[in-house]
Amino acid sequence: MGLPHLTIRFIDESLRGLGKASTRQLQRGIARGNWSEEWREIARYELAYRRCATLMSEAEGDLYLRRILPYLKSTVGAGGSVLDIGAGAGRLAIALARCGFELHAIDPSPSALCRLRKRAVREGVEGKLHMYCGRACDLRRFPDGAFDCCLSIQTLMYCMDAGATRSFMTTCVRLARKAVCIDMVSKYGALMAGLEEIRPCASDHLSLWRCGRILRPGGGGSERFQCMTTDEFRHMLAKAGLVLDCIAPVGYRQVVLKNRKGGCGCEELEHIFEGDPRASELSLFILGLCRTT
């Protein structure tokens, strides 16, 4: 059965080539090192999305949605338009579209968007979905206030320097008429999470603690990321001109249960630690729900 007409708009034509490249070509490109770090990163994601249906688990997506959905309903209102930056395979985008929001999903990986498209058709929300293949720098092509809300989940952390972070924030604020939902890796959470990205050696832990950055690329997906303490994150949002309504810890599970066998609900952990400022620094992500002024 063929897919109904639902096109992916390539804002960045060069990404079309990325989608057409063979897996082997991409692997070679990443290994050789003559591509820029940004391209290698995008290629890593493309490969990751060719391998797995989604990089965000259902449980993790639910944790975000639990916070984001009620907030969007109250600030943006049902039927509002949402730009999901770095939508991936649409773990959040599909759920939001199902709730009646008009979803604009942008991601640099063509494979991720193909998966998103299939999912949208399966869920019957293709009418609510617009897909763009582009990088962060392509966001400048959208006009001011083009969307009611900018949703940037697990994307900002991959801006590797202060300039990139600042310009990403400015773009989000420019594009969103009403609200911005954005998250960052928690510095203490990342230190304590026993991330596989961090080798068990003192220097990596210290560099994360001192500079809030892991600079070493490798493996599947991106391994270069920055992280912040809650205060630093709060400060960054205020500096971008956003009014912070709520700051929420997301994902204790990865930190608390890293070496433990046996399952337990993610949400229960959020309930246990609810309102404890010391624990809130220890979730893996910090989510900020903000209004534009």
Add this chain to the structure above:
Amino acid sequence: MSIQFMSERLKQLHCRVVELLGWSEQAGIKQALGYSLAYLEGRDPFQARAPDTYLSPLLAFLTDHLDEEARLLEVGAGTGRFTIPLAKAGFHVDAVEPAATGLETIAEKARQLGLEDRIQCLCGSYDCLGDLDSGAYDGCLALQSIMYCDDLDTVRTRVAELSRLARSVIAFDLVSKYGYIFAGVPDVPATMETIRTIYEQGTMPGKDTHRKERLCFATYDQVAELVAQSPLSSPRMLPVGYDMVMGCRLPAAEATIVDEFFRTDPNMRDLSMFFLVLANSQSHPEGGTKRSGQVPQNS
């Protein structure tokens, strides 16, 4: 339905085990029984739990404040993880341990290293310390032992008791509540019940039928409060064992670097695995062997 024993020896064994377990339950020494068996099998559960980074600040503290020949009391000596290095450093150590099989290991190690005259093995527990004379020792140590109880009140009583016995210094440690919850300790079942109990009540219910250990947890602030209420002066609290919480055991040298670094960040202090408390005992104003060196205040 009754069990039919096909061998008289197995029947005798069963009767003895039942008797032993029942007796140890009544006497409240199930823990000692569990450790006796573990040490007998050549296992030391504490070996994996205690970070190597204890020893350097501890030895530096003791040599700063005590003469080389000073007498130390170490409660919960296990198989001599700290006893042997302390004796090697020249101290005379009375090692108190409820599991005699642990003491046998210490005695054996002492014999091999020629430290027999510096170590005395005493089979006992915290309940037995009342018989010892006040100020009988220059320093009292309770490492990886004081926290095996039901609550912080018991810890407070134990600290007071150690302080009574020590003329000069005491050292003990407690498990960090947040550290333990976030450590991903492999032997803690990941049930919400365990995590909730540790978080809300600060204790862990007995998990092992043999050892039946109960563990008491504390936040940094709770330890600071406990120390302030105890007869101790110039206390210094060192968070130790960050690498255990981070889920990677670093080599001792690297772990020391990480410990020293993170110690400077107040947000990190609840995230070590243990809090090591080094303090002067106030109970004996005449003091110990080296009164000149006061413990530097924790900055």
